[in-house]
Amino acid sequence: MSLSDYRFAIENLRENGIDILGTKSATENDLKQIETRLGVTLPVSYKKMLSEYGALEFDTIEIYGWLSQGIDAKFVTNVVHATERERADGRISDTMIPFLTTGYGPFYVVDCAEMNVDGEAPVYEVSAGGYRNGKDKLADSFGEFLRNEVRRTLEARAQGGPEFDDDDEGSPPSREFISEYWKDRAKDFE
Known part of the structure; x- marks a missing residue:
């Protein structure tokens, strides 16, 4: 199910003309290195x-x-x-993998200790102070989380929100815009 959520999210981005940027694709060997180094199955x-x-x-x-x-x-x-930095600071457990920051303090993790039979792990929003200070489950998997983020992005664009547009001549958003965007997004987690 979650792999289909992931594919749906990526296809939605493409269909709506939203640029998808990447770095260097991880090989099977790279994935094994990551899992070995972090001591988890992703x-x-x-x-x-x-x-x-x-x-x-x-x-x-x-x-x-x-x-x-x-x-x-x-x-x-x-x-x-x-992951190593957050573990060293005690902000996440040895089974959590951070993958995104909210921009206003909290951050998102998958908790590999809670892997289900489909090989998926739930996504939590973790308090800026660390998981011991609170975590809220947001999705049953990374794929579901990504699908939800894409949906929010598309809804914001449909409502004429001040997202990136091609008309902006490639200029990045202002710090004020970013601050207001994340303050508004904070309401999603109340």
């Missing part, structure tokens, strides 16, 4: 994203993943670096 839909895009970016969403610099890349968007 969820099926997240591994599919890694193997197709490496890291995934569309609109204002930037999902951590595999980078061309490899497993030791010291960038927050490298899922290995992000």
Whole structure:
């Protein structure tokens, strides 16, 4: 089910003309390195994203993943670096994998300790203070989470929200826009 959610999300982005950016696709060997280094089995839909895009970016969403610099890349968007950093800070458990920040404090993780028979793990929003201070389940899988994010993006565009447009001559959004966007998105999690 979740792999179909993932595919549906990607197809929706393409059908609606939203640019999908990636880095370097992770090979089967790269995926094994990530799982070995982090001591978890990654969820099926997240591994599919890694193997197709490496890291995934569309609109204002930037999902951590595999980078061309490899497993030791010291960038927050490298899922290995992000996971090791968050674990060292005690913000996530040894079975959680962070893949996206909210922009206003909390961040999103898949908890590989809760893997189901389909090879999927639930997605949680974790408090900025760490999982011990609170976590809210948002989806049963990464694929479902991605499908929901794509839906929100498409709804915002349909309502004429100030998302990225081709008419903006490639300029990035202002800090004020980003701040207002994430404040508005915070309401989604109340």
